[in-house]
Amino acid sequence: EIVLTQSPGTLSLSPGERATLSCRASQSVLSSYLAWYQQKPGQAPRLLIYGASNRATGIPDRFSGSGSGTAFTLTISRLEPEDFAFYYCQYYGYSPLWTFGQGTKVEIK
Amino acid sequence: QVQLQESGPGLVKPSQTLSLTCTVSGASISSGLYYWSWIRQPAGKGLEWIGQIYTSGSTNYNPSLKSRVTMSVDTSKNQFSLKLTSVTAADTALYFCARDASAYVRDNSRSTKTYFMDVWGIGSTVTVSS
Numbered sequence: 001e002i003v004l005t006q007s008p009g010t011l012s013l014s015p016g017e018r019a020t021l022s023c024r025a026s027q028s029v030l031s032s033y034l035a036w037y038q039q040k041p042g043q044a045p046r047l048l049i050y051g052a053s054n055r056a057t058g059i060p061d062r063f064s065g066s067g068s069g070t071a072f073t074l075t076i077s078r079l080e081p082e083d084f085a086f087y088y089c090q091y092y093g094y095s096p097l098w099t100f101g102q103g104t105k106v107e108i109k
Numbered sequence: 110q111v112q113l114q115e116s117g118p119g120l121v122k123p124s125q126t127l128s129l130t131c132t133v134s135g136a137s138i139s140s141g142l143y144y145w146s147w148i149r150q151p152a153g154k155g156l157e158w159i160g161q162i163y164t165s166g167s168t169n170y171n172p173s174l175k176s177r178v179t180m181s182v183d184t185s186k187n188q189f190s191l192k193l194t195s196v197t198a199a200d201t202a203l204y205f206c207a208r209d210a211s212a213y214v215r216d217n218s219r220s221t222k223t224y225f226m227d228v229w230g231i232g233s234t235v236t237v238s239s
Contacts, residue, residue: 032214032221044205044229045156051214051223088156092224096171098146098158 002026002094004101006087012109019076021104023089028069033092036065036074039103040085048087049074076106084108111135113206115233121200122239127193129233131206132186138164139184144209146226147180147191149202157202161209162189196237203232 003026013019023034031052037045047056049065052072062077076083089101117129131145138145147159160170162180170178174193182189193200207226214223 030216030221032216032223035223035225037226044207044231045226046229047225047227050212050225051216051221054212054214056225056227090156090225096158096173097161097169098148098226100156100158102155 001096002029002091002099004089004091004099006089006101006104008104009102010105010107012107013079014109015079015081017079019074019079019083019106021074021076021087021106023067023072023074023101025070025072025091029091030093031068031072034065034067034072035090035092037088037090038083038085039088045088079106081108111208111228113208113228113230115204115206115230117204117233117235119234119236121196121235121237123197123237124195127191127196127200127235127237129191129204129206129235130188131190131230132188133208134187136208137184138182138187138189140164144169145182145189146207146209148205148207148226149200150205150232151199151202159191159193159204198237201235201237203234205232206230 005024007022034052036049039045053065064075091099112134114132121127141164144161146161162168177194179192208228210227
């Protein structure tokens with residue numbers, strides 16, 4: 001079973017700052033199967049990135065994804081007020097078929 | 110645009126069966142282009158994938174829940190459903206349905222098919238309590 005570990009648990013930043021979120025897999029995985037989601041309180045998750053680095057439709061270019069092997073990163077180049085939320089990484093392809101990280105909260109400093 | 114809407118009882122007694130339905134609008138489950146998943150989220154916690162179903166009725170379940178989960182699809186109503194038996198308080202959560210989509214991406218020099226959940230319902234809260 002693949003375990004995804006996200007860090008930090010909480011990231012306290014100010015609008016305009018750069019956010020760097022980490023997702024580490026318990027073993028080497030295919031970057032093609034790594035996705036990132038944003039979730040705001042009371043809302044469903046929203047797909048941001050798929051295939052580790054491909055932005056989903058309508059996602060601003062301040063969001064970018066990178067990584068390979070066991071280490072993946074979601075970067076928000078300049079935080080906008082609407083970006084303060086929870087972020088989850090997700091992997092497809094093992095048992096269970098879909099695995100989520102435990103999440104990172106990006107909060108206003 | 111594609112929309113998913115969960116529905117079902119908000120309160121279930123311990124040991125009974127949780128039943129939820131997801132109604133899809135703006136797309137046809139019969140198209141065969143997608144799988145359809147259920148995911149849950151206990152209050153203040155992360156996301157747990159429960160299982161997925163295809164148009165044909167083929168399913169994949171999370172091994173941790175497999176013994177208690179049954180999913181089904183009704184193409185005539187454009188709906189898919191979740192049943193979770195023998196529920197306990199630990200099954201109290203916000204339950205989401207989602208569409209499992211795919212796309213081809215470049216991975217080094219190769220074109221690889223990848224998967225992701227691109228449309229989600231707003232969620233349905235289920236509380237297990239007597």
